[in-house]
Amino acid sequence: MNADDFSLIAAVNNDEILAGCLARSPDxxxxxxxxxxxxxARCMAEAYNEGLATTRAKYALMAHQDVYLPQGWLDIAMEKIAALNVAHPDWMVAGPYxxxxxxxxIGRVWDVGIGRELGTVGFAPTPIVSLDELxxxxxxxxDYRFDETLPDFHLYGTDLVQTGLQMGRSAWAIEIPVVHNSQPVATLNGGYTQAYRFMVKKWAKALPIPTTVASVTRNPIPLALEKWRRRHIPARKGRLLADSVEVARLARYE
Ligand SMILES: [Mn+2]
Structure with missing residues (x-):
């Protein structure tokens, strides 16, 4: 396994954020x-399918523009993925959280929007039913392709994991910490709700599916509660709240 086995794909709508985070990653x-x-792109599935079509690398890494991969990250990821290949050869999807x-x-990531590290130091690879999309x-x-009928820019990670599980493959959280230089999501109305409703129909037989935001379920309460919890969060400012490298050092990721 070497660096050529990996291809990093990002959907971008803000070049300043890209330059201050993902494109600033030492690797x-x-x-x-x-x-x-x-x-x-019209939706994240379309963006990622377009990205996947450009590469034949064995491992596609799909990251948010506001993710920073700390110094040495690729070497750690290669080590963890090689171990996963041996221990769980049926794996198809993985992520840090x-x-x-x-x-x-389960996972490990420094979340700037929340202002602290989320997760656990030193956890073993853990089976999951959804991944944070960071x-x-x-x-x-x-031959996986993202489902382009899933609207907007949400829940495509959950859809990916569930598809893998349905195919009889496994999905894992692994310890490959990154900085998510994120801004709090102010509203789950609009695009999020559309994607959520789509998922409720598509995965009717697998519900409920817990996610990092709200459990996907026919019960309307989890999503309503999550919307209510966010009622005072102001709209995203479109600029970074912190310096990615400073955060990575504070987190002792580099
Ligand atoms: Mn993000």
Whole structure:
């Protein structure tokens, strides 16, 4: 396994955020990790499918523009993925932060919007039923394409994990910490609700599916409660709240 086995894909709508986060990652700056940027997509599935079509790398890394991969990240990821290949050869999807079947979270990521590290130091690879979409790793030994009928820019990670599980493959949270230089999501109306309703129909037989935001279920309460919880959060400002490298050092990620 080497760096050429990896391809990094990002959907971008803000070049300042990209430059201050993902494109600033040392593995990207050095050219070791190839970054493909997709702009102007209608939905995330379309963006990522466009990105996947540009590469035959064995492992596709799909990351938010506001994710920073700390110094040495690719080497750690290669080590963890090689171990997963041996221990769980049926794996198809992985990421740094996910949710177990019982709804509990597992992973490790510094979230700038929340202002602290989320998760656990030193956890073993853990089976999950959904992943935070900040970073998704897809093993490309099958012909997975994102479902472009899933609207907007939400829940595509949950859809990916559930598709893998339905195919009899496994999905994991692994310890590959990153900085999510995020801004709090102010509203779950609009695009989020559309994507949520789509998922309730598509995965009717698998419900409830816990996610990092609200459990996907026919019961209207979890989503309503999550919307209410966010009622005072102001709209995103479109600029970074922190310096990615400073945060990575504070987190002792580099
Ligand atoms: Mn993000």
């Amino acid at each position: 990207v700056v050095s050219g070791r990790l190839n970054l493909t940027v997709i702009r102007g 996910g949710v177990r079947k019982d709804g509990s979270h 970073l998704l790793i897809l093993r490309r030994d099958c």
